[in-house]
Amino acid sequence: MSIQIVHIEDDRMLRDILRISFQTADPEIQIKQYASGDEAMPYIEQYGQTIDLFIFDIRLPGALNGLQLAQRIRELGCPGHLVLTSAYSSPSAEWLASLSAEYLPKPWHILDLTRNLLSYRLIPTVKPKLD
Numbered sequence: 866m867s868i869q870i871v872h873i874e875d876d877r878m879l880r881d882i883l884r885i886s887f888q889t890a891d892p893e894i895q896i897k898q899y900a901s902g903d904e905a906m907p908y909i910e911q912y913g914q915t916i917d918l919f920i921f922d923i924r925l926p927g928a929l930n931g932l933q934l935a936q937r938i939r940e941l942g943c944p945g946h947l948v949l950t951s952a953y954s955s956p957s958a959e960w961l962a963s964l965s966a967e968y969l970p971k972p973w974h975i976l977d978l979t980r981n982l983l984s985y986r987l988i989p990t991v992k993p994k995l996d
Contacts, residue, residue: 867893868986869945871909873921873934875900883920902929906937913943918985922971923951932956935964946985 870887874880880898887894899905902925909916919938923931935947947966949956955968 867891867895868917869912869915870894870896870918870920870985871905871916871945872896872898873900873902873905873919873925873931874898874950875922875926901925901927902931902934902937903927905934909938909943910941913938913941913945915987916943916945917987918946918948919943920948920950923949923956924953932960935966939964944987 868891872880872883874883877900880900884896884898887896897905897908899908902921904927905921906929909919919935921931921934925931925934929937931949931951935949938945938947947964948969949961949966950969950971952971955970956966960966961968
């Protein structure tokens, strides 16, 4: 079973680096990438329950910044892991804890994320049927 990832970053080069690195680490990864939270929301609303990992910048163009997006994802009940990034200030530890999110300052090293890929996989909540 592959890992489902949503990555939201307005810097195209960073999107490309992450996509290539993740697909090199695990060719089965399914990654959807967007330049803004506004673009990503329809996909998140439809598939949010099956997304293992959300990675996004705190500063995003559009109506939703990264902090608002994280809150919206949790309001929708999405169980996936949240990783927020920024080259600026980090959110408070209390805020991160309240949303079960983690923070990686930019510039982040791709190995920080690829090393943890397996730990980001959601544990299936549906028990297999026994015949």
